[in-house]
Amino acid sequence: MEWETVIGLEIHAQLATQSKIFSGSPTAYGAAPNTQACAVDLGLPGVLPVLNEKAVHMAVTFGMAIEAYIAPYSVFARKNYFYPDLPKGYQISQMELPIVGIGHLDIDVDGMTKRIGITRAHLEEDAGKSVHENFHGLTGIDLNRAGTPLLEIVSEPDMRSAKEAVAYMRKLHELVRYLGICDGNMQEGSFRCDANVSVRPKGQTEFGTRAEIKNINSFKFVEKAINHEVDRQIELLENGGKIIQETRLYDSVKDETRSMRSKEEANDYRYFPDPDLLPVSIDENFKAQIKAALPELPDAKKQRFKIAYNLDDENASILSSSRQLADYFETVVKLSGCEAKLCANWITGDLSAALNKAGLEITDSPVSDNRLAGLLARIRDNTISGKIAKQVFEVLWQSNSTADDIIAEKGLIQITDTGTIETIIDKIIAENADQVEQYRSGKDKVFAFFVGQVMKEMQGKANPAEVNKMLKAKLHH
Amino acid sequence: MHTKTLKELAQSLRKREFSSVELTQAFLNRIKKNQHLNAYITVTEEIALQNAKDADLRLANEKADLLTGIPIAQKDIFCTLNVKTSCGSKILDNFIAPYNATVVEKLNQAGAVMLGKLNMDEFAMGSSNETSFYGAVKNPWDINMVAGGSSGGSAAAVSARLAVCATGTDTGGSIRQPAALCGITGLKPTYGRVSRYGMIAYASSLDQGGPMARSAEDAAILLQTMAGFDKKDSTSVDIPVPNYCSGLKNSLDGLKIGLPKEFFGEGLNNNVAATLETAINEYRKLGAEIIEVSMPNLKLAIPAYYIIAPAECSANLSRFDGVRYGYRCENPVDLTDLYTRSRGEGFGKEVKRRILMGTYALSTGYYDAYYLKAQKIRRLISEDFKSCLAKVDVIMGPVTPTTAFGIGEKMDDPIEMYLSDIYTIAVNLAGLPAMSIPAGFIDGMPVGLQIIGNYFAEDRLLNIAHQYQQVTDWHQHTPKGFK
Numbered sequence: 037m038e039w040e041t042v043i044g045l046e047i048h049a050q051l052a053t054q055s056k057i058f059s060g061s062p063t064a065y066g067a068a069p070n071t072q073a074c075a076v077d078l079g080l081p082g083v084l085p086v087l088n089e090k091a092v093h094m095a096v097t098f099g100m101a102i103e104a105y106i107a108p109y110s111v112f113a114r115k116n117y118f119y120p121d122l123p124k125g126y127q128i129s130q131m132e133l134p135i136v137g138i139g140h141l142d143i144d145v146d147g148m149t150k151r152i153g154i155t156r157a158h159l160e161e162d163a164g165k166s167v168h169e170n171f172h173g174l175t176g177i178d179l180n181r182a183g184t185p186l187l188e189i190v191s192e193p194d195m196r197s198a199k200e201a202v203a204y205m206r207k208l209h210e211l212v213r214y215l216g217i218c219d220g221n222m223q224e225g226s227f228r229c230d231a232n233v234s235v236r237p238k239g240q241t242e243f244g245t246r247a248e249i250k251n252i253n254s255f256k257f258v259e260k261a262i263n264h265e266v267d268r269q270i271e272l273l274e275n276g277g278k279i280i281q282e283t284r285l286y287d288s289v290k291d292e293t294r295s296m297r298s299k300e301e302a303n304d305y306r307y308f309p310d311p312d313l314l315p316v317s318i319d320e321n322f323k324a325q326i327k328a329a330l331p332e333l334p335d336a337k338k339q340r341f342k343i344a345y346n347l348d349d350e351n352a353s354i355l356s357s358s359r360q361l362a363d364y365f366e367t368v369v370k371l372s373g374c375e376a377k378l379c380a381n382w383i384t385g386d387l388s389a390a391l392n393k394a395g396l397e398i399t400d401s402p403v404s405d406n407r408l409a410g411l412l413a414r415i416r417d418n419t420i421s422g423k424i425a426k427q428v429f430e431v432l433w434q435s436n437s438t439a440d441d442i443i444a445e446k447g448l449i450q451i452t453d454t455g456t457i458e459t460i461i462d463k464i465i466a467e468n469a470d471q472v473e474q475y476r477s478g479k480d481k482v483f484a485f486f487v488g489q490v491m492k493e494m495q496g497k498a499n500p501a502e503v504n505k506m507l508k509a510k511l512h513h
Numbered sequence: 514m515h516t517k518t519l520k521e522l523a524q525s526l527r528k529r530e531f532s533s534v535e536l537t538q539a540f541l542n543r544i545k546k547n548q549h550l551n552a553y554i555t556v557t558e559e560i561a562l563q564n565a566k567d568a569d570l571r572l573a574n575e576k577a578d579l580l581t582g583i584p585i586a587q588k589d590i591f592c593t594l595n596v597k598t599s600c601g602s603k604i605l606d607n608f609i610a611p612y613n614a615t616v617v618e619k620l621n622q623a624g625a626v627m628l629g630k631l632n633m634d635e636f637a638m639g640s641s642n643e644t645s646f647y648g649a650v651k652n653p654w655d656i657n658m659v660a661g662g663s664s665g666g667s668a669a670a671v672s673a674r675l676a677v678c679a680t681g682t683d684t685g686g687s688i689r690q691p692a693a694l695c696g697i698t699g700l701k702p703t704y705g706r707v708s709r710y711g712m713i714a715y716a717s718s719l720d721q722g723g724p725m726a727r728s729a730e731d732a733a734i735l736l737q738t739m740a741g742f743d744k745k746d747s748t749s750v751d752i753p754v755p756n757y758c759s760g761l762k763n764s765l766d767g768l769k770i771g772l773p774k775e776f777f778g779e780g781l782n783n784n785v786a787a788t789l790e791t792a793i794n795e796y797r798k799l800g801a802e803i804i805e806v807s808m809p810n811l812k813l814a815i816p817a818y819y820i821i822a823p824a825e826c827s828a829n830l831s832r833f834d835g836v837r838y839g840y841r842c843e844n845p846v847d848l849t850d851l852y853t854r855s856r857g858e859g860f861g862k863e864v865k866r867r868i869l870m871g872t873y874a875l876s877t878g879y880y881d882a883y884y885l886k887a888q889k890i891r892r893l894i895s896e897d898f899k900s901c902l903a904k905v906d907v908i909m910g911p912v913t914p915t916t917a918f919g920i921g922e923k924m925d926d927p928i929e930m931y932l933s934d935i936y937t938i939a940v941n942l943a944g945l946p947a948m949s950i951p952a953g954f955i956d957g958m959p960v961g962l963q964i965i966g967n968y969f970a971e972d973r974l975l976n977i978a979h980q981y982q983q984v985t986d987w988h989q990h991t992p993k994g995f996k
Contacts, residue, residue, distance in 0.1 A: 081605065082591075082598075312717050
């Protein structure tokens with residue numbers, strides 16, 4: 037039987053606020069345990085939450101970016117369950133009236149654009165962390181993370197493959213970073229994913245029973261976890277089994293999912309409106325301000341790059357994938373005065389390769405936009421060849437010098453003086469009579485040999501176009 | 514010294530008739546002599562004497578507030594920095610608060626002297642102060658009778674002159690009912706008038722702190738400091754606090770008083786009804802017009818309250834889990850054991866009953882039938898008040914159906930106990946301000962008159978109460994043995 041996969045994702049994006057969602061404690065990652073938890077975060081008797089307006093601002097910004105319904109009136113609710121790292125015994129979240137309603141996100145898979153529905157996005161607080169290591173068999177509680185603002189983004193079950201799920205997750209990851217509302221750091225848990233996965237016979241309209249896979253923290257694992265789960269479900273169904281609704285945990289080491297709890301064992305969270313917090317009301321004015329401040333979004337930027345800079349789809353996609361990279365690209369184009377395509381190739385080529393190798397982001401690039409533009413400008417005005425430029429780039433990467441200084445210091449200025457080039461060419465032709473004979477008898481490939489010899493003799497500094505032109509003329513004699 | 518009102522004491526302190534240290538010492542001595550009332554859970558003698566010294570300096574420099582140097586006491590529901598804050602529960606018996614509640618902070622700023630922390634029903638759940646882990650508070654008018662609850666310690670302390678005045682909190686009548694049973698003046702402000710920050714939550718949408726004192730004038734002075742917007746409490750309301758003392762002398766001529774017929778029907782003790790009639794006659798003499806009004810949904814108040822309050826408390830009390838502070842059971846074998854035994858051993862019977870009721874009411878499949886229905890009733894009750902208050906300035910009625918009952922009398926019958934709050938609970942559901950003032954005695958036990966006003970009309974309520982206290986002396990009676 038042919039099966040169809042149905043996937044919906046719940047993504048928790050940690051909002052990049054300075055302080056927590058309901059208290060003034062800082063949200064910075066990595067501090068010593070319990071040093072960033074105040075009375076409110078500790079859930080002391082008598083404390084009360086006060087909503088951080090920045091978090092609301094960020095949630096609405098997200099809603100606007102996915103063209104979603106922004107609720108004029110949304111309500112915080114208490115989600116009740118006991119856990120040692122949940123200090124109040126309930127999590128403040130949103131249930132019936134979330135701040136962001138129905139919206140959508142377009143993804144590109146195999147050259148096709150697909151629209152994925154977003155059901156809702158709501159604000160909530162994160163819990164703390166239980167620490168099991170180095171605790172003499174006991175469990176430690178670190179409440180630094182308790183109260184960190186999260187935006188839970190729930191998609192429609194619109195994805196039909198792990199590949200689509202990954203594309204959606206990447207697109208969302210790109211968007212929240214674009215908007216500056218989440219740092220997207222998956223290792224630190226700033227961007228986490230739960231996947232709802234089911235299968236059904238192809239053509240069937242109703243959904244199969246789903247399993248929820250919890251806490252998947254990388255793009256790679258999302259794909260593997262979903263694929264594994266799909267295989268498990270199909271195998272089970274084909275052997276006459278039944279899928280039970282349950283929560284499963286992905287084990288990235290064993291590459292398998294295993295049951296955490298079934299629907300019957302699931303908590304009854306007993307949601308009810310939090311009486312300590314007033315409903316959040318959002319007026320047109322607030323929305324208008326946010327709309328006006330919204331940056332150019334990835335899709336719009338990509339289109340603009342294709343049209344304004346004549347970039348191909350791939351380069352336009354890559355360069356619009358982060359605001360910082362896009363800004364870098366546009367600065368380089370502007371400062372270097374080069375053709376955009378050359379700039380794009382350098383950024384997606386040599387620069388990206390070097391960054392990847394060093395594990396750096398564009399924002400941490402040792403070669404600033406200004407310095408790269410300085411290098412590319414020298415290609416444009418024929419001071420150096422593209423090949424020499426690669427050498428200069430390596431020095432740029434390791435030093436603080438400008439391209440001009442490096443070129444001058446190392447004497448790399450391209451030789452375009454035809455007299456000098458001609459002398460060398462004559463010398464090479466004279467020294468290689470056999471090869472000249474071969475070429476003249478029709479072996480075109482030998483031409484490359486001559487180019488190589490000339491460039492070698494001139495330490496790569498000859499203008500390649502000039503060398504080609506003159507060699508051709510001489511050899512045809 | 515202890516016989517004087519707050520207003521008189523403030524004047525005496527200014528005239529140097531005695532110092533705050535002397536005054537404070539006198540109250541500390543009275544507290545020591547009257548421990549049998551069980552009004553205090555903690556007496557903070559050192560803090561009190563230090564506060565008094567500071568107050569004397571401040572009084573000498575004439576930068577004093579009316580409350581500067583006045584010995585008061587805090588209900589043990591308010592967090593007090595470095596002082597045990599038990600909320601009347603075993604589960605917080607070892608809890609030393611690391612911060613001050615906003616109300617405590619404000620009173621400290623005003624220079625009030627804190628004598629200690631007052632007994633209360635456990636987590637403010639009770640109407641007799643019998644659910645306290647520290648035992649029942651005895652009524653100063655008859656030590657075999659309850660002092661009322663949950664602010665029973667506050668009412669008894671003020672009544673027996675063991676504090677000049679005290680803070681209380683009122684979720685379903687917890688200021689007004691003990692005030693009535695102990696013969697003092699208590700005011701539950703409009704929801705949002707007094708900050709709840711640092712006031713341990715029972716039912717967050719109903720809880721409200723307020724003053725408990727011997728007279729309306731004293732209550733006005735105390736409320737003046739307690740009230741006001743607090744950015745730490747999102748439900749506190751950002752509207753200016755009027756001067757509560759300046760309008761006390763206003764005439765009541767033309768005042769329209771509404772008497773809901775449902776307040777005077779079945780269940781109300783005849784003697785209480787007669788006492789209230791006499792009180793209302795006084796108002797007639799003061800120029801008030803008496804109008805009969807109706808609260809058709811009043812009978813639904815108790816069932817609605819006993820869904821909403823337990824639902825909220827079931828979540829509010831989840832933090833008492835033995836993990837971070839408070840009582841923890843001995844040698845827990847695992848997490849579930851830690852939770853179940855810490856809570857099972859730490860909470861008393863009434864608290865457990867309410868947590869269970871609330872948990873049940875919020876459960877899947879019951880939420881709509883209970884919680885949502887109760888919220889609808891809440892709106893109906895608010896509407897009832899609204900239509901009454903469109904016709905009259907204030908509503909008057911009983912606070913309790915009877916005078917104080919005997920200690921132990923109703924402990925085995927929670928429903929009977931709950932029903933005795935019929936006249937006070939509806940006010941909390943609507944979020945309105947209301948007062949209880951002494952209106953007479955039956956067989957030596959005090960009777961309270963309830964005055965309910967419109968939102969943020971605390972000044973009007975205090976004026977109405979004060980005018981009555983100018984023509985009556987019920988509020989000046991002191992229980993025998995405490996004179």
